[in-house]
Amino acid sequence: MKRFTLICLTVLTAVTTYTTAQKSPAKKKTATKATLAAASSLANGKLVYTQNCLSCHQADGGGVSNMNPPLIKTTYVLGDKIRLAKIVLNGFSEKVEIEGDIYSNIMPSLNYLSNQQIADVLTYVRSNFGNKASAVTVAEVAKARTGK
Amino acid sequence: MKSKAVFSTIVPMLAVAGMLWYGSGINSTSAVGADADNAGLKLPAGFGALRAAENTGKARHISVTPAGDIYVKLARPKDGKGVLFLHDTNGDGKMDETQGFGNYGGTGMYIKDGYLYASSNSEVFRYKLNDKQQVIDPNTPEKIVTGLIEKNQHETKSLVLDNAGNIYVNVGAYSNSCQEKDRTPGSMGQKGCPILDSAGGIWQFKADKLNQTYGDGVRYATGLRNVVGLDWNQQNNQLFVMQHGRDQLHDLFPAMYTTQQSAIYPAECMYALKKGDNAGWPYIYYDQDQKKKILAPEYGGDSKKEGMPEAITPAVAFPGHMAPNGLLFYTGSQFPEKYKNGAFIAFHGSWNRAPEPQAGFFVVFQPFKGGKPFGQYEVFADGFTGSPEKTASGRADHKPCGLAQGPDGSLYVSDDVKGTIYRIVYNKK
Incomplete structure (x- = not known):
């Protein structure tokens, strides 16, 4: 029953998408543009991650036990986006307990990154390493920067 | 028929x-047999290994009593117990009885002259042993040292004793390279690094005096960023230490260092210490390929300029970031002659080599002759991580940390990931 509903939904969605696309080519164009922008943001986010975050948080986002916290499915990463952006902007030097493990290394302030770079890298982190959370916008980073 | x-x-x-x-x-x-799989370790011919204990917790330094019991210091208490006593009831080498005491986490664990010494991340305690070398009163230890600085980096307090009633305690620097802003790209070094007043060195205290703190002790050696593995060399009657070298040369000064250079430099150094020695942190680091003391970029260096000629030169220089957490001079007779008085070093394994592959996660043997390093070191025990991929990613199943010698000359290795205590034996005549 569940599977049947799912198939129906999928078909329905596909048909709706198709007809919508047919009816309004202008909308389709905007959607593609948005997708492209998102893709470039993600690519840029990966670059920012590689250059500024990877040596501590590691290529798989798993961090280093006892030292550098993991970025995988933690409330710090998946939760409040302003709080997350503030950690990047201000650094983090408190001992933090995540799922029973304590992490104590110093994270420096990365406030030399632009709002765009921070938005990109956080969007990348929130949609990688098994994370599935919404994108972070430049406006949100700007808010975190000024609302310090 | x-x-x-x-x-x-x-x-x-x-x-x-x-x-x-x-x-x-x-x-x-x-007297004991190795596990069929040698406890998952790769060892030289004639050696075998068994899992003396498993799942003990975050097992840091260990000490084996003359009766063959094992004391384990846990980084964090497990069920409220920070020190474990492991006992083997039937002589098969498998520790089948566990007791615990001490509600503090820490690293230091050492037996000397009828006492068990243990450290938290800010204090040192000792417990009197009975004639079976077991702690008499686990609830009321004597507090030997107190008030040592404990911040968020390099906070463990490793310890060892000499033969003259002194205890040596590492106080690690609460910084990577004494930058004005720690671990911040381009930030320069603090002039006259103030951290060295209370950390970044080895402090000497009396082994039997209560409640000592900085003023009662002596800063025995300075300019040591962080020491975890250390041992008293009985042949030279001298303290030897393993320094964890500084991190992030590329991250902090990308114009001067590539990620590849940052992965292998600076050296992880073994130092033979004398009172008053200065190993040079944070002003210089040792480059194992140039074989020179190089001025740190935070203090005007450019990866080639030399600095601080008065700093001591390492006895042995190993590749960077492998994190030497255990040092043991082997004095037993079970292993072949070449191991006698040589040094075993447990490398916990790197994290600061990314994006290059991680390295370490093994026990190395450095031969000694006449009290001095002699010839090349060799990997003695490997395979702790579980696979080459796990070594490269740093996602190790086990990480070697502490070393101890048993009364029969077996070598014990602790693992602070899953808490396996390995016992390595030699079975060939």
Whole structure:
């Protein structure tokens, strides 16, 4: 029953998408543009991650036990986006307990990154390493920067 | 009829084989047998290993008593117990009885002259042992040292004792390279690094005096960023330490260092210390390929300029970031002659080599002759991580940390990921 509903939904969605696309080519164009922008943001986010975050948080986002916290499915990463952006902007030097493990290394302030770079890298982190959370916008980073 | 003949031939053969096997057991230098898989370790020919204990917790430094019991210091208490006492009731080498005490996490664990010494991340305690080398009163230790600085980096307090009633305690620097802003790209070094007043060195205290703190002790050696592995060399009557070298040369000064250079430099150094020595942190680091003391970029260096000629030169320089957490001079007779008085070093393994592959996660042997390093070091025990991929990613199943020698000359290695205590034995005559 569940599977049947799912198939129906999928078909329905596909048909709706198709007809919508047919009816309004202008909308389709905007959607593609948005997708492209998102893709470039993600690519840029990966670059920012590689250059500024990877040596501590590691290529798989798993961090280093006892030292550098993991970025995988933690409330710090998946939760409040302003709080997350503030950690990047201000650094983090408190001992933090995540799922029973304590992490104590110093994270420096990365406030030399632009709002765009921070938005990109956080969007990348929130949609990688098994994370599935919404994108972070430049406006949100700007808010975190000024609302310090 | 035929089968009976075969049977009558096989039985004596089995008997002889059994006697030979039994005999070899008696002649071998270790009384216990290795695990069929050598506890997952790769060892030189003739050596075997068994899991003496498993799942003990975050097992840091360990000490084995003359009776063969094991004391384990846990980084964090497990069920409220920060020190474990492991006992083997039937002599098969598997520790089947566990007791715990001490509600504090820490790293230091050392037995000397009838006392067990243990450290939290800011204090040192000692417990009197009975004639079976067991702690008499686990609830009321003597507090030997107190008030040592404990911040968020390099906070563990490793310790060892000499033969003259002194205890040596590492106080690690609460910084990577004494930058004005720690671990911040381009930030320069603090002039006259103030951290060195209370950390970044080895402090010497009296082993039997209560409640000592900085003013009661002596800053025995300075300019040591962080020491975890250390041991008293009985041949030289001298303290040897393993320094964890600084991190992030590329991250902090990308114009001067590539990620590849940052992965292998600076060296992880073994130092033979004398009172008053300065190993040079944070002003210089040792480059194992140039074989020079190089001025740190935070203090005007450019990866080539030399600095601080008065700083001591390492006795041995190993590749960077492998994190030497255990040092043991082998004084036993079980292992072949070449191991006698040489140094075993447990490398916990790197994290600061990314994006290059991680390295370490093994126990190395450095031969010594006449109290000095002699010849090349070799990897002695490997395979702790579980696979080459796990080594490269740093996602190790086990990480070697502490080392201890048993009364029969077995080498014990602790693992602070899953808490396996390995016992390495030599079984070839």
